Amino acid sequence: MTAVKRMAGGAVVLGLALAVAGTAQAGAVLDKIKERGEIVACIKVDYRPFGFRDPSGTMIGLEHDLVDDIQVRLTAALGKPIKVQRIPVIAANRVQFLEQGKCDMLMATMTDTPERRRLIHIVEPNYYASGITVMAKKSTPIKKWDDIRGQTLCTSQGAFWNKEYERKYELKLLAFAGIAESEQALRDGRCIGSLTDDSLAASRLTDKEIWGDYEIKLPTQDTKPWGLAVQHGDNELFKIMTDASIDWHKTGKIVELEKKWGIVPTDFVKDMHEKYKAK
The missing domain is CATH 3.40.190.10 (Periplasmic binding protein-like II)
Structure with missing residues (x-):
């Protein structure tokens, strides 16, 4: 057996051992x-x-x-x-x-x-399950999904929809590590809306003091389980x-x-x- 084959075989055995140990x-x-x-x-x-x-x-x-x-x-x-x-x-x-x-x-x-x-x-x-929507100021002219095409939206890092929706709607996404940072950017006007989970948007809108001027702009789509x-x-x-x-x-x-x-x-x-x- 050549040295290369011995090394390859050893690597396979080691990999299997590590996998079993990890399990x-x-x-x-x-x-x-x-x-x-x-x-x-x-x-x-x-x-x-x-x-x-x-x-x-x-x-x-x-x-x-x-x-x-x-x-x-x-x-x-x-x-x-x-x-x-x-x-x-x-x-x-x-x-x-x-x-x-x-x-x-x-x-x-x-x-x-x-x-x-x-x-x-x-x-x-x-x-549980939820879907994707856009939350924005009531005055923002968004009536259908295609209205966000090419626009700047705020979102959260790690959200499963980021890459797909960025491509699908040619979006400019501002992705933040935390939800609070993303929402602050929305209130500061750094984006026209928040690309977000419908359950989160609905819960935020119950706080009229902060979110009274905002609404869910689009019907939920791509509902997926948690x-x-x-x-x-x-x-x-x-x-x-x-x-x-x-x-x-x-x-x-x-x-x-x-x-x-x-x-x-x-x-x-x-x-x-x-x-x-x-x-």
């Missing part, structure tokens, strides 16, 4: 959670009402309520009290944080895409998350949380409840 390590996450008595959750605090801080600084919101439910399930499954450590993330770093092991689970208004499924293990059924995720190979924790998501839809928990947080009932949540309560 085993990910599968041991549940043991680590039990050992430390805590699950670490990457979650949003800039996306009211799904994740934000109340006046005292406490992290709250619809997704935080679902993480609390996960905490209860883990306490029962592991036979000891489990706490939650919450790590705030933004669209630009949420997937990387989970990949790097900075958290055990990711629930952060993340759209489920094939590209993200290659990086992390996304739970099914999906727990994914709760763990690391690849983390099958035990994945099973607990899957059972939880099924139960949320079956019992109508997310239906009730939409009411709690003043969210207009969505077809996705209603349809998923009807689907799973019949099983």
